Amino acid sequence: xxxxxxxxxxxxxxxxxxxxxxxxxxxxxxxxxxxxxxxxxxxxxxxxxxxxxxxxxxxxxxxxxxxxxxxxxxxxxxxxxxxxxxxxxxxxxxxxxxxxxxxxxxxxxxxxxxxxxxxxxxxxxxxxxxxxxxxxxxxxxxxxxxxxxxxxxxxxxxxxxxxxxxxxxxxxxxxxxxxxxxxxxxxxxxxxxxxxxxxxxxxxxxxxxxxxxxxxxxxxxxxxxxxxxxxxxxxxxxxxxxxxxxxxxxxxxxxxxxxxxxxxxxxxxxxxxxxxxxxxxxxxxxxxxxxxxxxxxxxxxxxxxxxxxxxxxxxxxxxxxxxxxxxxxxxxxxxxxxxxxxxxx
Amino acid sequence: xxxxxxxxxxxxxxxxxxxxxxxxxxxxxxxxxxxxxxxxxxxxxxxxxxxxxxxxxxxxxxxxxxxxxxxxxxxxxxxxxxxxxxxxxxxxxxxxxxxxxxxxxxxxxxxxxxxxxxxxxxxxxxxxxxxxxxxxxxxxxxxxxxxxxxxxxxxxxxxxxxxxxxxxxxxxxxxxxxxxxxxxxxxxxxxxxxxxxxxxxxxxxxxxxxxxxxxxxxxxxxxxxxxxxxxxxxxxxxxxxxxxxxxxxxxxxxxxxxxxx
Numbered sequence: 205x206x207x208x209x210x211x212x213x214x215x216x217x218x219x220x221x222x223x224x225x226x227x228x229x230x231x232x233x234x235x236x237x238x239x240x241x242x243x244x245x246x247x248x249x250x251x252x253x254x255x256x257x258x259x260x261x262x263x264x265x266x267x268x269x270x271x272x273x274x275x276x277x278x279x280x281x282x283x284x285x286x287x288x289x290x291x292x293x294x295x296x297x298x299x300x301x302x303x304x305x306x307x308x309x310x311x312x313x314x315x316x317x318x319x320x321x322x323x324x325x326x327x328x329x330x331x332x333x334x335x336x337x338x339x340x341x342x343x344x345x346x347x348x349x350x351x352x353x354x355x356x357x358x359x360x361x362x363x364x365x366x367x368x369x370x371x372x373x374x375x376x377x378x379x380x381x382x383x384x385x386x387x388x389x390x391x392x393x394x395x396x397x398x399x400x401x402x403x404x405x406x407x408x409x410x411x412x413x414x415x416x417x418x419x420x421x422x423x424x425x426x427x428x429x430x431x432x433x434x435x436x437x438x439x440x441x442x443x444x445x446x447x448x449x450x451x452x453x454x455x456x457x458x459x460x461x462x463x464x465x466x467x468x469x470x471x472x473x474x475x476x477x478x479x480x481x482x483x484x485x486x487x488x489x490x491x492x493x494x495x496x497x498x499x500x501x502x503x504x505x506x507x508x509x510x511x512x513x514x515x516x517x518x519x520x521x522x523x524x525x526x527x528x529x530x531x532x533x534x535x536x537x538x539x540x541x542x543x544x545x546x547x548x549x
Numbered sequence: 550x551x552x553x554x555x556x557x558x559x560x561x562x563x564x565x566x567x568x569x570x571x572x573x574x575x576x577x578x579x580x581x582x583x584x585x586x587x588x589x590x591x592x593x594x595x596x597x598x599x600x601x602x603x604x605x606x607x608x609x610x611x612x613x614x615x616x617x618x619x620x621x622x623x624x625x626x627x628x629x630x631x632x633x634x635x636x637x638x639x640x641x642x643x644x645x646x647x648x649x650x651x652x653x654x655x656x657x658x659x660x661x662x663x664x665x666x667x668x669x670x671x672x673x674x675x676x677x678x679x680x681x682x683x684x685x686x687x688x689x690x691x692x693x694x695x696x697x698x699x700x701x702x703x704x705x706x707x708x709x710x711x712x713x714x715x716x717x718x719x720x721x722x723x724x725x726x727x728x729x730x731x732x733x734x735x736x737x738x739x740x741x742x743x744x745x746x747x748x749x750x751x752x753x754x755x756x757x758x759x760x761x762x763x764x765x766x767x768x769x770x771x772x773x774x775x776x777x778x779x780x781x782x783x784x785x786x787x788x789x790x791x792x793x794x795x796x797x798x799x800x801x802x803x804x805x806x807x808x809x810x
Contacts, residue, residue: 276717301719311714315732325718374718384717 225414231282243439257429265439304375304383472506482531617763624688636700684761699741703734743798
């Protein structure tokens, strides 16, 4: 989880424009025929270039909130600012062409090829043929699909994971500054989802979009989010914080309960091994470095603990990309280190 | 990667399915051809009297056939022009209330016996009367429902996620209808149009009773003249026409389906 701890693009640093990309001001939504609002008086600012995860139980208004950002659902009250511009009254179709949108069911058009699917928004924006073709190939490369092999296929000829990659490519087509994602990986098997998560973070490192991402999976939120907004029933914001803040300082009982009993263990995901002072690997003593279970330096403390438990050992060797051991991590010292960091359970 | 093998597999299975469907496609013309040859052979072995020879003149038959095809074509065209836009309107969310009412009225129109409708229309004031226009309107009433219902069903079975994706990308409602919903509904709509076409070919036989002409005239002539050989020939032509029209519509439907799904 180097993402959250070594992220050099945090909102606070580096960016000349500190203005949040998306701002919701007192936004409410009450559906016709209902008295209780789905979203009530919501204020939310999404920092430029960061991933904000909207999390909460079913019916908490997280999807409604997301869909109000591109006005698929019109807010009852309040206003929405996109890059400082009030977009509550602008033409909704034009607005949506500036916002990437990815949904759980992917929604690729079955009668369009992969290339034609990706080209939908550029075509509406009147790009010329050459530019569209170039962009399609570039995006297929970005999401790890070989353009020549996939460009002219139809969606039904792709696996679920491949379809969702195309879905992400399509949302990125016109290079919108903002992406809205509604449980994009929700219907994908856990193994593929893990891989898509890693690729997604990799892509985000290159494209630096402002992303709002709805999920009901806290684990996913912790892994992907720079910030997490936890919603409670009635569309109220229970806590809006970094993943670490949510896990270590739940603002109220609702968040504490939502985070659940595994918070301490989950938090281990957030501590990158590269941020710890590792022990020297004692040469000559046993077990020798070669005999130790190894974990990559790019991993998290969670990975190290998992490896220890798996191998029933109390020490692991941490290795760099070249497989060279850079240090050892012991169970006892790990617990002490976590206490020093104030991250103990 | 295993994915590399998939396109090959798909092509193979598609080709196999294609071969099977070619066999399907050939069976109807083959039956029509064999049946037609048998009737022609039978007629040729008989010596025809003057009346029979005149009734079976190619020019006379072709003229009836031509009228019949024109009646069928116009009535089907009017059905499409009326039922497709109406079906589109009824498939919209706002039309939820009136949808079932209109479909019920369409079902009512279809349930009426076409002969009775034709006679009633023929006695209605101008522009109705004993003329082809009345016939076409009668046929339209009888064949409207399949196209209307299939347009509504075809549009409503489009995955809502596709519509959400289209709108979410900034497609207007109209663009979503024309670029996403209609192309995906076309196979179902085509099936309805095929039913309407076949209904119209059959019902157009009744046109002769209200001054509409068509192959019904040949049948009526054969009956009044009491010439079984003409009657059999006329019946065979009507049957062959219905089968071939259904076949052509089936081919068109299949082509459309192959292109959109």
